[in-house]
Amino acid sequence: MTPKKLGLKQRYALMTRGLDWETTYQPMDKVFPYDRFEGIKIKDWSAWEDPFRLTMDAYWKFQGEKERKLYAVLDAFAQNNGQTGISDARYTNVLKLFLTGVSPLEYQAHRGFAFAGRHLRGVGPRVAAQMQSLDELRHVQTQIHTISHYNKYFDGLSEFRHMHDRVWYLSVPKSFFDDARTAGPFEYMIAIGFAFEYVLTNLLFVPFMSGAAYNGDMSTVTFGFSAQSDESRHMTLGIEVIKFLLEQDADNLPIVQRWVDKWFWRGHRVLGLVAMMMDYMLPKKVMSWKEAWEIYFTEAGGSLFTDLARYGLKVPKYADVATADAEHISHQNWATFYQYTHAAAFHTWMPDRAHMDWLSEKYPNTFDKYYRPRFEMWAEMEKQGQRFYNNSLPQLCQVCQIPMVYTEPGDPTKIAFRCSQVEGETYHFCSDGCKDIFDAEPQKYVQAWMPVQQIFQGNCGGASIPDVLAWYRLNAGADNMDYVGSPDEKLWNDWHAAAARAAG
């Protein structure tokens, strides 16, 4: 007689619960040394509700099926020379930014969730964190495989892993994750699980994937579909984490609120790279950053925080400042890369007239008044053979590590300068948000590896720009500088000339 098959719920309980024990040779506090010091109080770990009941065997089966589909599409894309069908070779610079800046974060997330899973003593969140850890490892692998096809043809991709640890602007995403991973397991879960994966993820993921779709990059779109069901699982984990912590003890609220404030602001700063990508780098635009912010933060985030108000949780501090920033950051960031194009591992370009008109339409309050004159001045200089470069190194914010380019709330003509003194040393910040983060934990941020300071201290291959670029493994003359005149542009024009000849 065949044994009765177990129901899904029963099967899930048997495979995820009651697998551990109270230790006796060593006290539990030594086995789980990190889940108390942050001050979070958990009364009942068993109150954790798994938001997504997936057993490991089902997990392998689903993921295996998705992989087969993804790799079939990648093979077809390669065999059909899909790289020739994208909107324009400028688009590949989006992939360069993604592979150097974002994909290594997937690996960091894998490590971070593995650590959190190991160090949370409740079995429910441990299982969920371990599964997310595996997802993140799969994401970094599939992203590398997907984008590797472009590496056969385009510059700026081959040293992505090395660059992530060294290149000045990549310290922005890198230090964001270093900060999360050097926090305790609960802060990590709020930082990445809630603030990033729940509140802000749509602002990262949707723009890159719809940008790929609009610009003919079917391989990256397919990667996006393959990751989508994982992302929705991550979102439900993020919301469960915050509800669980807030339900367990009222004393958790101020700690959680501080983390939500901190990680919202840090995430907002990192996402400035996405803002620039949407408004300046996609040859075919999806929507403006400002529109995306309205849909995915103001509206979706608004209803989320209304829902969480019953726990006493408030909208993140400085959310209003971030919303006002949405009128500015993409322009300020692209202007930064334009003037430091010689030190960037992707190409830049001057927006043409049609592009500037689109920006005027999308940013009626700010573009014509503050940013169009900047680009017109530089366009004028380009015409005279005096293309504008900034040959000095910029002041950086001690927390987000972005050059201090952001302006005062309410006055886009004045750079915002903030500072704090700790034991006789001065530290500079781009905003009240970054200053608050520093002031809450100065011992952490005085240790920050600041790219500009490291160059001046002689730790980055030498004192000249070519020395530093060599240390970055940035192939000067190919990876950097303007798109116009680049080997990428020449390759693209050659393909199109050949296609035109073939068509007669």
Place this chain on the structure above:
Amino acid sequence: MLNALDTAEYLDHVTVRDARKNFHGNILVYVHWEDHLSFCAAIAFPLPPTLSFGALVSDVIAPAYAAHPDAARIDWSKVEWQIDGVRMVPDLSLSLEANGLGHKSLLRFKTPGLHGWKGSAN
């Protein structure tokens, strides 16, 4: 709280990564030209604290901003200076230190009559 996370022990391992002693005798000075945001941020310079303020202006600041169309029109005798938030009139013959510039000081300057490309603060 466990030993490994004891605050005192943690503090013993904190190193101030950008302490003055790590800059080979230089101090780090930030310079910002108001109303000229085409230079996206203040500029960082490692400088000998004994450098004269006059040399800072002629050999460091002026060349760094030379690419701007306004640069050639700066009358340096009319420039208004501010160090770490305080208005001051520098003595060009004295050193940076004697003028009040320290490690990671911020030096901001305004150029009366020059407010960027077509007055747009760019």
